[in-house]
Amino acid sequence: MITVKQLTKSFQTDGQEILAVDQISFRVLPGEVYGLLGPNGAGKTTTLRMILGLLPADSGYAEVEGFRTTVHSNEVKARIGFVSANTGLYQWLSVRELLHFFADLYGVPQAEVGDRIERLDELFSIGQFLNQRCSTLSTGQRQRVTLARALIHDPPVMLLDEPTLGLDVVGSQVVFEYIQHVREIGKAIIVCTHRLEQAERICTRFGLMHLGRLAYEGTLDEVREKTKCHSLVDIFLGLIERDEKTLGESTTAGDQFNMATDHIEPDSPEASGHD
């Protein structure tokens, strides 16, 4: 189970303090797929990094199975399978060697690694390129290896950051099946994505983030009920429009959030000051 309470994070950029995540709270239970949704720059990835303990929170906390990230960072890391947006692999290692390396990092006993790789092969069909160097893999194959790597230690919690980034329909389908599988075996999952139509298909609950805050939270029906909109896309467009009016900004949502990294926020200090 994942518990996030009043989590806050700001960054200093060019002498200005930018609030990237603003007091967000939510909880994800085993067997749930929680979609943390929002445009680029909403604070999704920063939230994931704080849950993982890669970034320290300014205030608030995150807990994984009762272990607080700031205090028991290794206990937390050991319980998480992390799939980042970046599918970088060690190009000179074979897939098998890579999986063995991550098994070592997560303290998986040597005797068990072979069996685990076999099981992962059944799930992701990686057997055909297990002995191939990572540098020779296609994008889809790389993504499958990245997903397999995150499961090598069989963690109870999964964090997936934009797992379908750069994938075609077939590749994305593999990811959906993967998420479906880990949900069925009782893992608590957070998926960060800005592809709302995909989120609708795979998530059981949603947290809609915008400007660092959690604007709406609940099942799809609950969110529809609150916003009186049918699709997530409509809900988001409405949300962005409303925030623009609130902030009195002339920039469009696209301009505002078309940032490459998550924590680089809108330029003007007003943009990040809420309520």
Added chain:
Amino acid sequence: MIEQSESPEPDAKEQVPATQFKVPRFRWRSLGRLTLKELRETLRDRRTVVTLVLMPLLVYPLLSLAFHRFLLLYFEPGETIVHIGFVSEDDVEVFQTLVVRGHRLLSSEGDDEPSDVPAPLTAPGMETGGADSAKSSSDSLPEFLMCSDADEMEAMLLAGRIDVGVQVIKSDGISVFELTYEDTSPNSLRGLKFIVDRFRIVNERFGRRLARQFLRQPGLPAEFERKRISSDSPGGVSLAIVLPLILVLMTITGAVYPAIDLTAGERERGTLEALIAAPVPRLALLSAKYFAVVIVAQLTAIMNLIAMAVTVIASGLAQYLFPGGEFSLLVVIQIMGLLFLFAGFFSAVLLVITSVARSFKEAQAYLIPIMMLSIAPGIVSLVGDLELAQWYAVPLLNMVLFARDLIEGNADPMSGVKAILTTVVYTMAAVAVAARLFGADAVLYGAQSSWKDLFRRPAQPIDGPSLSGSVGALAVMFPIFFLIGGLMRQLELSKLQEFTLAGIFSVLLFALFPVVLCLAFRLRISKTLPLRFPHWTGLAAGVLWGLTAWMFAHEILIASQYLGIVMLDEEKLAERLAGIEQELVKWRELPLIVILLSQAIAPAVCEEIFFRGFLYRGLERSTSILSALLWSSLLFGAFHVVSGPVLTLERFLPSTLLGLLLGTLRLRSGSLVPGMVMHALSNGLILSTAYYSDKLQAAGWGVKDADHLPMTWLLVATLAVGAGGAILFGKLAPRATMDPNKIE
């Protein structure tokens, strides 16, 4: 306004369901496999292979060609005449005879047996031959010059007026030609070679004749020894020292690429985040990378050494480069050892730099000035007459000076050990710093200045320093401690001033520094430096051990000396004991309380704060209680070996034992106070007995440094130490004295 969610508010107090997930702990023994992965990755990369194999294969043959060209200019100049200086007229005649013989033999080499090889120099009836009869194809006969004495001969040699100085000396009753040459002058090397070639052939032929005639003759006709002198002029560079420098450069080349690839490369490939997300101490990740870099650097060094040796031997350059015969196997092994140490240190420094970089390009830009800087000590050591004894604490320079001394055969073991130890300490410091920087937020997520991460204050207080933090603090303190100690010895202070300053520095370095670190990095002082008043059992054990444990330390010290674990030979030991006696006379001019305060109480309190406080806590958080106890004691022992003006290896075991007892006190009582009491009592008793040694001696209680203690004392000590242990671990002691905050 943005609507706040109606999410189920998590209740912090709510019970968390017990997890079924078993967390396997990272085991340091899997460090080997992590290192292997890094090595595999590096060695499969063709860029590494180029540095490792192709570079040496290409560089040395090319270098040898260049050397050949350069040397040919000096060694085969056609009509150049060798100028030889003599001190005695008598020597000239004998020398000339032999050289002419050799000259003739050389020009007729391949002929069967010469009939007129002279008898040994010492043998009566020595033949002389005509100088005009010898004709070499390329060398003219030498010119002889007379010098008034040996000093003038050396002066003329250094001035370049003669190329080689010749003197007949007696060695083991045999007359021997001493050939003095200047190792940085090509002309002198050429002259030496001229003579040696001729002497050798004379000796060889003589040997053959002897063998044939079964004659027993004392010595050879042209017995000779080389004597090297070096010019102080800045231009004079011995080729024998240039070669290790080339090796150093090649080692650097070998380490650079893997260092960048394994750190900045992780970020560039996008693998860093997944790596940092794993539950492994950063020090473990960085150590695996460090070992991989060192191994590749060392492999490069070995490849280069082999390529260099093969080239030098195959091209016939050895005789020109090492006319003194320094290129022996022992020297090669010693240089390899030093290269290993050098590679170890340099790789750690490289990792500090490359851990900050976010891309290959950035890392390369940082490394250029560092590489230039690392060559500087080598250049300085070549041109100056720097002494290792003074410069042992300067990284890189100490290694180059040590290598030079080894090649010249006059290395001072004490300075060498100090140079090695300081290099090891600097290496540890650099690895610790690199571990702190590697994977830091700023490197991971591309903020502007990642050096700030070294000094970043966490948002919330934490329970103690990290492993890299405590080892880093230790590594910062070691050199400062040496520096202050060295400075104080040079200042010629009065005893009172010296003791006061020593006390102040103890407080500043061992107590104030950890406190400042705690405040700066928001480490909980109550957990890191627990100074709470302890349970009486802890204090009682501290007092009992403080009064008696020193006796065991004393016995172990004697046993260490008996086993030969000493850095001082008998002469130096006697010197030191006499020095201690003199010191004691000076001590007695001061009141005992001043000595106790500055030499017993201040160091005891402050060293406990550092070793059992800061260092122990950092070790405990990342390893286990037992390894924290063991390592903090070993480091405490090592610190006492190097803390004095001279290395005292025999102090290692007793200090480590005391460290173990002090650590046990801290562990069981959960406070530093009992250890401080024990440490102060122990120091105080030793100092007081020394202070009153003459009076104790008069009363029949005296104990000399090298004597065993009376058996009754040792019996009492055994009982007291046992009683202390029983109190500490028995039922009287509170149960929950161990620190419950064991994290990670």
